[in-house]
Amino acid sequence: MADTTTAAAIAGAAPRPALWQGQTEHVPLPARLVRVRQLTPHEKYFAVRPETDAPLAYYPGQFVQLWVPLAGEAPISIASAPAGPGSDAPPSAACEAGPDCFEIAVRSVGNVTRALHAMREGDLVGVRGPYGHGFPVEEFRGGDLLLVAGGIVFAPLRSLLRHLLLHRGDFGSVRLLYGARTPEDFLFRDEMDALAREGDVDVQLTIDRPAAGWAGHVGVVTTLMADLPLRVWRTWAVVCGPPVMYKYVIIALDKYRLAPDRIFLSLERRMECGLGKCGHCQINSQYVCKSGPVFTYAAVRHLPEAFATL
Numbered sequence: 001m002a003d004t005t006t007a008a009a010i011a012g013a014a015p016r017p018a019l020w021q022g023q024t025e026h027v028p029l030p031a032r033l034v035r036v037r038q039l040t041p042h043e044k045y046f047a048v049r050p051e052t053d054a055p056l057a058y059y060p061g062q063f064v065q066l067w068v069p070l071a072g073e074a075p076i077s078i079a080s081a082p083a084g085p086g087s088d089a090p091p092s093a094a095c096e097a098g099p100d101c102f103e104i105a106v107r108s109v110g111n112v113t114r115a116l117h118a119m120r121e122g123d124l125v126g127v128r129g130p131y132g133h134g135f136p137v138e139e140f141r142g143g144d145l146l147l148v149a150g151g152i153v154f155a156p157l158r159s160l161l162r163h164l165l166l167h168r169g170d171f172g173s174v175r176l177l178y179g180a181r182t183p184e185d186f187l188f189r190d191e192m193d194a195l196a197r198e199g200d201v202d203v204q205l206t207i208d209r210p211a212a213g214w215a216g217h218v219g220v221v222t223t224l225m226a227d228l229p230l231r232v233w234r235t236w237a238v239v240c241g242p243p244v245m246y247k248y249v250i251i252a253l254d255k256y257r258l259a260p261d262r263i264f265l266s267l268e269r270r271m272e273c274g275l276g277k278c279g280h281c282q283i284n285s286q287y288v289c290k291s292g293p294v295f296t297y298a299a300v301r302h303l304p305e306a307f308a309t310l
């Protein structure tokens, strides 16, 4: 059911499904790491199975608070496609480890993420969520999708992309522009290469500087945006990247006169509670954990802090 709270209206983003059964606001749901693998030199893939019998409803773009024993919690985007209520996709297509799992891609940067990287398949973690507002996939139906990603912040877009692929007939053209520093830094590179070969999605990858063995495009992601055949009246742009990238992608989109309420951004902020209580994630008057992390550009364009480097 649609969430009509002020926060949802401000965000212009998807409604929020209920919390997964078995947790309370402050007590995470126990969950097993059922599959773990190295994705890049700095990031690992985890398939997580919460210990609940209820379906895992969520929207692409939502996140969980992942608790790692003896280390603490970190907000992490869900990288898989939803298969719960609201999705008519076959449940097994959502996560490679099974319909009762969700997937994440995590960079090791500090206490929590380092401890997570040291864990093995079968180990126990905790999850709270799903939190925040995701991408309004129902609203996107029938439209063209332009996805622009940079670095690790590809994770929420991968969830959206998987959803689009599972419901491919519901959407028009899908174009993914994905930039990384080096060829090794692309998340889910094998999937992107397969998609590019299949031709159903226009996938364009770029790296910042020339690298040995790379025959593809070189330059920041905006260099892929100079001459796009966009049907602006039916295009939704979804941008996920480091804060510095947003400014330049918005300038590039501006040339096509894409309306600010057709541009969606996922903003990352330092978070503690994920519940709109501690204020850690506040941007001007908004709590990113509750009103976001997905916002329309129209909703945040006047908030200078939204695009500040963390």
Ligand SMILES: Cc1cc2nc3c(=O)[nH]c(=O)nc-3n(C[C@H](O)[C@H](O)[C@H](O)COP(=O)(O)OP(=O)(O)OC[C@H]3O[C@@H](n4cnc5c(N)ncnc54)[C@H](O)[C@@H]3O)c2cc1C
Binding pocket: 063, 073, 074, 075, 076, 077, 078, 104, 105, 106, 107, 108, 109, 110, 111, 112, 113, 114, 152, 155, 156, 267, 268, 269, 270, 271, 293, 310
């Ligand atoms: C909504 C949301 C979704 C996220 N999704 C993912 C994801 O899918 N995969 C992933 O790897 N990371 C993701 N992050 C970032 C992740 O939450 C942080 O990297 C993590 O909290 C760091 O915790 P730590 O204890 O390992 O590191 P800490 O010891 O807390 O910090 C280590 C370093 O990382 C910096 N840092 C901490 N939090 C952030 C942040 N939010 N953004 C930028 N720098 C930060 C710190 O300043 C410090 O320099 C997400 C963050 C948010 C808010």
Ligand code: FES
Binding pocket: 270, 271, 272, 273, 274, 275, 276, 277, 278, 279, 280, 281, 282, 287, 288, 289, 290
């Ligand atoms: S993380 Fe506490 S208010 Fe958002």
